[in-house]
Amino acid sequence: MLELDKECPICLENVHYSFNIKNILSEVSVKIEAEGITGIVGPSGSGKTTLLKLINRLISPTIGRILFNGEDITTIPVKELRKNIGLVQQRPFLFPGTVKDNLLYGPNIWRINFSLEELYSILSRVALSPDFLDLNVENLSGGEQQRVSFGRTLANNPKILLLDEPTSSLDIISEEIFETTLRELAREQIKIIVVTHSLEQTKRLTDQLLFLKDGRLIEKTDSKTFFETYDENKIRKFFKPTSNGGEN
Amino acid sequence: MTILPDIEIITEIIQRLSISIIFLILLIALARWQKIELEKMFIWSFTRGLVQIVIMALILVFIFTLTDIFLLVVVLLFMCFFAAYTIKQRFPYPRVFTIESIAITLGSFSIISIAVILEIIPLKGEYIIPMGGMVIANVMVMTGIVLERLISDVKKSQGYIEAALALGDSPWNSVKNVTKESYRAALIPTTNRVAVLGIVTIPGLMSGMIIGGTNPLLAAAYQIIIFLMILTSGFIGSIILVFFFIKELFTAEDQLNLLLLQKSRS
Numbered sequence: 001m002l003e004l005d006k007e008c009p010i011c012l013e014n015v016h017y018s019f020n021i022k023n024i025l026s027e028v029s030v031k032i033e034a035e036g037i038t039g040i041v042g043p044s045g046s047g048k049t050t051l052l053k054l055i056n057r058l059i060s061p062t063i064g065r066i067l068f069n070g071e072d073i074t075t076i077p078v079k080e081l082r083k084n085i086g087l088v089q090q091r092p093f094l095f096p097g098t099v100k101d102n103l104l105y106g107p108n109i110w111r112i113n114f115s116l117e118e119l120y121s122i123l124s125r126v127a128l129s130p131d132f133l134d135l136n137v138e139n140l141s142g143g144e145q146q147r148v149s150f151g152r153t154l155a156n157n158p159k160i161l162l163l164d165e166p167t168s169s170l171d172i173i174s175e176e177i178f179e180t181t182l183r184e185l186a187r188e189q190i191k192i193i194v195v196t197h198s199l200e201q202t203k204r205l206t207d208q209l210l211f212l213k214d215g216r217l218i219e220k221t222d223s224k225t226f227f228e229t230y231d232e233n234k235i236r237k238f239f240k241p242t243s244n245g246g247e248n
Numbered sequence: 249m250t251i252l253p254d255i256e257i258i259t260e261i262i263q264r265l266s267i268s269i270i271f272l273i274l275l276i277a278l279a280r281w282q283k284i285e286l287e288k289m290f291i292w293s294f295t296r297g298l299v300q301i302v303i304m305a306l307i308l309v310f311i312f313t314l315t316d317i318f319l320l321v322v323v324l325l326f327m328c329f330f331a332a333y334t335i336k337q338r339f340p341y342p343r344v345f346t347i348e349s350i351a352i353t354l355g356s357f358s359i360i361s362i363a364v365i366l367e368i369i370p371l372k373g374e375y376i377i378p379m380g381g382m383v384i385a386n387v388m389v390m391t392g393i394v395l396e397r398l399i400s401d402v403k404k405s406q407g408y409i410e411a412a413l414a415l416g417d418s419p420w421n422s423v424k425n426v427t428k429e430s431y432r433a434a435l436i437p438t439t440n441r442v443a444v445l446g447i448v449t450i451p452g453l454m455s456g457m458i459i460g461g462t463n464p465l466l467a468a469a470y471q472i473i474i475f476l477m478i479l480t481s482g483f484i485g486s487i488i489l490v491f492f493f494i495k496e497l498f499t500a501e502d503q504l505n506l507l508l509l510q511k512s513r514s
Contacts, residue, residue: 019506056414058503078502079416086414093411096425106415149411156415 004159004191005069009034010055010085015064017050017215024050025215028064036207037182037192039223041238046212048195049090052162055193056087068160083110086158090165090195092149094137099128099148102137106156114155125184126151127177142169150178154185161185163194167201179205199239203227211238265298314373324360324380328353331388339395341508347492348391355387355485356380359477368473379474382453383481390434390482391489397430398423398490399512402497402504409504419498427490434486435479442475 010032017025025047032038040048053059054066057078066073073081083106094102103122107114120130126147137145146169153161163182167175182205186192196202202209202223209226211219227235253261272294276287314320332348360380363369369379402409405426412422441449446468453474457467497505 020510053410057501058410058414059506060499060501060503074501079418082414083416089407089411089414091407093407095408095412105412105417109416109421153415 004034004189006034008067008070009191010160010193011067011070012054013065013067015054015061015066017047017054017059018062023215025054025061028215028217030210030217030220032191032193032210033208034191035186035189037186037194037205038208038210039202039206040193040195040210040212041197041202042212047215048212049164050215051212052087052164052193052195055160055162056085057081058087079109083156084158085160085162086153086156087162088150088153088164088166090168092142092145094140094145094148094152096137098134098136099123099140099151100133102148102152103133103155105152110156119155122151122154125154125181127174127181143171143174146170147174147178158190160191160193163192165195165197167196167198175201197239199235202239308377311377312372312374314377315371317371320371320373320376320380323377324357324384325353327381327384328356331384335388335392335395338392339399341399341511342496343492344395347489347496348388348395350492351391351485351489352384352387354488355391355481355483356383358484359383359481363473363477369470378453378456379470379477382474383477386438386478387482387485390438391485393434394430394486394489395493397433398426398493398497399509401426401429403509403512406504406509413502413504419494419502423494423497427494430490431483431486435483438475438479438482442472442479445471445475 008031012028012030012032015025015028016023028047028051040051042048050059054061055068055073057066057073060074068076068081068085095105100119103119104114119133123130123132128144128147128151132140132144132148137148140148146166150163150166161182167178170178179201182192182194186207194205196205206223208222209220210217211221221229230238272290275290279286279290311323314323329349331352332345335348336345360369360376360383363379364371364376369375402423405423409422409426413419441451445451451471451474454464454467454471457470458464462470496508499505
């Protein structure tokens with residue numbers, strides 16, 4: 001089992017990303033800790049999703065480099081990297097077929113045999129009962145689809161999990177179960193990096209925080225210090241949905 | 249053999265063509281009404297097509313007498329490259345001309361060769377050129393549909409494709425649902441034409457052969473053969489096109505080529 005390098009599990013070195021002359025991310029340099037749950041917070045259009053896609057290498061930096069376990073990700077075979085760094089997108093994008101087909105999508109790529117018990121265990125982690133296994137994904141609600149999408153990434157047994165607003169379409173109970181699962185995974189030494197808009201979720205869930213604004217990293221802090229240091233009004237400004245939400 | 253008709257026939261041709269312009273005007277009016285922005289393309293295609301077909305009519309008599317396999321191949325190859333060039337003008341993406349040339353040439357030549365070797369069609373210009381032309385034209389249309397559909401569906405399915413890539417899947421696998429739909433879109437119209445053959449459509453090849461004095465049953469048999477050749481070569485051409493074009497849709501790092509997708513109008 002791959003262990004995360006404590007010195008540099010995920011490091012970004014002067015990362016820029018631009019598309020069509022538009023700068024989406026600029027001068028992002030940061031080391032993301034190996035343990036716990038790191039939250040990425042920032043207004044819409046601040047580059048949060050782009051940051052996750054860069055780490056999963058769905059896109060490449062225009063300038064700069066990203067390291068995984070101290071190695072430049074461009075030197076790691078891309079499929080292997082994506083297996084180790086799983087990405088759960090904001091929308092579920094389930095493949096046609098059953099829940100089982102979706103959960104086995106990753107293991108089938110890697111020709112890993114999955115027992116029924118293992119499938120049930122994944123379903124339980126994403127708060128779905130075993131009855132869901134043979135259901136067609138078209139018959140699932142938005143929240144259920146989101147949970148299957150999470151389970152599909154978990155089935156790949158990643159070392160780092162990138163989640164893009166994973167609870168945006170979940171009800172309160174499912175959200176609680178989801179957060180419990182994330183904390184369990186973090187205890188199992190799986191690094192979680194989660195994009196969130198919710199102040200409450202950030203408070204409950206995260207250990208470290210990265211604040212992005214206009215494509216720049218404006219603050220990196222541990223959550224406890226952040227919530228102890230700032231008063232509530234100032235904290236709320238960081239979570240404003242508009243592009244002038246955070247503070248420099 | 250005299251090629252040019254006498255003055256009376258020339259007058260009749262000009263008269264009929266001039267009156268037929270009414271259909272082109274109607275076509276342009278409909279395009280304007282529905283704002284599909286194809287007016288210039290209609291005018292250009294019909295003008296070009298008219299010039300080409302007139303030249304072809306004048307040299308057809310000569311081409312039909314060809315039995316030299318080398319010359320027949322040269323004529324068919326010219327058709328393939330011209331078809332690829334036509335597609336390239338519609339889709340200004342990298343390597344489209346090369347990929348279409350390979351797809352159309354391999355798709356059509358493979359099936360025409362089998363048909364000649366198995367003596368389904370005789371190795372004579374009067375058979376090879378019109379039937380080959382029909383095959384090449386249809387492969388061009390079908391690969392064009394596949395190309396257009398592939399790009400627009402990849403764009404629409406970007407999230408699904410990225411979901412598959414993010415799990416470690418290959419670009420080829422990540423678009424397999426999209427390619428399946430592209431093939432279906434290209435094959436279904438011709439298959440539908442076959443299904444209504446003789447009831448709704450009396451196809452050109454058969455009609456022409458009957459007018460030329462061929463036994464109607466033999467003409468009907470050739471018509472079925474040509475449809476089989478069109479569908480098979482179109483499918484082969486489409487698979488070859490997808491095989492090569494997927495490399496353009498993705499970067500060497502198994503990422504979607506976002507710049508290329510952005511270029512597409514659909």
